[in-house]
Amino acid sequence: MRIVSVRLRSLVAAFAIACVAFATSVPAADLSQVAPVDLFQVSTIAALSAGLYQGEMRLADVARHGDFGLGTLDGLDGEMIVLDGVFYHAKSDGTVLVAPDAAKTPFAQVVFFQGNLDFGPVDDWTWPDSRPP
Numbered sequence: 001m002r003i004v005s006v007r008l009r010s011l012v013a014a015f016a017i018a019c020v021a022f023a024t025s026v027p028a029a030d031l032s033q034v035a036p037v038d039l040f041q042v043s044t045i046a047a048l049s050a051g052l053y054q055g056e057m058r059l060a061d062v063a064r065h066g067d068f069g070l071g072t073l074d075g076l077d078g079e080m081i082v083l084d085g086v087f088y089h090a091k092s093d094g095t096v097l098v099a100p101d102a103a104k105t106p107f108a109q110v111v112f113f114q115g116n117l118d119f120g121p122v123d124d125w126t127w128p129d130s131r132p133p
Helices: 002-025 045-049 059-065
Strands: 040-042 068-072 079-083 086-090 096-098 107-111
Touching: 040 059, 045 107, 059 079, 059 086, 059 107, 079 107
Parallel strands: none
Antiparallel strands: 040 107, 068 079, 068 107, 079 086, 086 096
């Protein structure tokens, strides 16, 4: 199970790197009109790395601080994904469930998502020939 968890974490890290790479490859936008966003964080990654896996805050309480983010659940029981205010629990076996409000997290980072930039229509975009199946 540890190997699967490491692989899942590697996939999440690869996804984050891909997002950064995509964001840096998009033509520069005028960010002077973009409002700053407050990031809410439960604990620190250093505490998590040091083995503090016990949940500190209920998901219902975390939800008051953001509707978009990532984290983990009590005891490092998979990944926590927050999308449109719904907290999901991605387990090591690949299943994804809606996490209960009473579940706790030892580490989370959330924001209230604000789409401030418009990169225009993508209706004419097509998959490249190397599209995955």
